[in-house]
Amino acid sequence: MRYSGFRVIREALSGHKGWTPAWREPDPKPHYDIVIIGGGGHGLATAHYLAKVYKQKNIAVIEKGWIGGGNVGRNTTIIRSNYLLDGNEPFYEFSLKLWEGLEQDLNYNAMVSQRGIMNLIHSDAQRDAFVRRGNAMILNGADAEYLDEVQIRAEYPFLKFDDQRFPIKGGLAQRRGGTVRHDAVAWGYARSADSHGVDIIQNCEVTGFKIEYGVCKGIETSRGFIGAGRVGCAVAGNSGRLMGMAGMRLPIESHVLQAFVSEGLKPILPGVITFGAGHFYVSQSDKGGLVFGGDLDGYNSYAQRGNLPVVEDVCEGGMAIMPMIGRARLLRMWGGIMDMSMDGSPYIDKTHIEGLYFNGGWCYGGFKATPASGYTFAHLLAKDEPHETATAYRLDRYKTGHMIDEKGQGNQPNLH
């Protein structure tokens, strides 16, 4: 079914009896040409591009819970392409371009809102670093704009400009960045993949791999064995657990990241603000809630909830930069499991097992990557070679000395 304004009016006039389910609930077949494990944003996007762009057939997405129940429905919805390094910037800019055409591609309203993102600057050294980043972005075809204090005061007069520790001296803005309604991304990709013949199988947990003589032949699941020509794994925070079933130990640690939303307020925040020095970032949802977050909880965990010290830390950050936030009541908070890589950058690669492919290590930046991750993983699965924007995301890059360490923190996953 095609969605349109005309369809909404027609259904409104006929008692809304004509809507059909957005995707089917098929039983698993004994064998697929391609199986994607993980019905998060990345798995569903991979299935969509495999079917639509790479014209592959006989594909299934296997999800242990329900689609959208993982990080794709838990993140703070920010999209941007403000990266510095060559391995990353072309990939994230490719992703931002795909976001710009996503709703037309999927025929689905994902509420893509290019309301802009601004990283605050507090010192001369930070200004140098951000200006360098902005130049790298522009060289890669992205947009970047340096704002001085006066310009920021005009746009965000309510920020605390004269903080003793972190006075605001400027900002790096990316006007094409913004937010997207996260669960609509999962639903939109699912609906489109389904309409191209992909089987989306929910409530089906992968419990093992069938590997014979170094070749992956299929997967064991809670609903029986499913044979597969190729298997792509995209399970984000559960990457270590899943790939452990194939005997692999990944350069990934799992950590909790929390997010928070306040009660609905009148429109106050025009765009996304990040206060990196104070570990705080915030935007305002279309419903009016202030959506904000900060740092990881800092210990390894597979729990989808966090602890109080980080709540306190994030709220302190908010009060330091935007004291008026103290007047808003906190409505909800939740956590997601982050697949933190050693250098803060992801992996989209073949494994040493033939027919088994891996996508993960997204840290807390994988939502904005969803379209490009799906596109490039689909490319790898369809053609058995990396897409041109994802050539750096190799699993063996630590051995060859090609780390992609945006933050310059070294091999310390909880610092990226």
Ligand SMILES: Cc1cc2nc3c(=O)[nH]c(=O)nc-3n(C[C@H](O)[C@H](O)[C@H](O)COP(=O)(O)OP(=O)(O)OC[C@H]3O[C@@H](n4cnc5c(N)ncnc54)[C@H](O)[C@@H]3O)c2cc1C
């Ligand atoms: C609080 C928070 C805030 C964030 N904010 C941002 C942000 O503002 N911008 C940004 O770019 N990124 C953000 N992120 C990161 C982003 O959400 C993730 O990197 C991204 O969503 C991960 O990819 P995914 O959507 O495929 O993961 P998921 O949605 O987690 O998908 C993985 C799926 O695999 C399934 N699965 C796991 N194991 C199995 C198994 N054995 N068998 C079958 N299925 C299995 C899971 O149930 C899950 O549905 C944030 C994350 C969190 C938690």
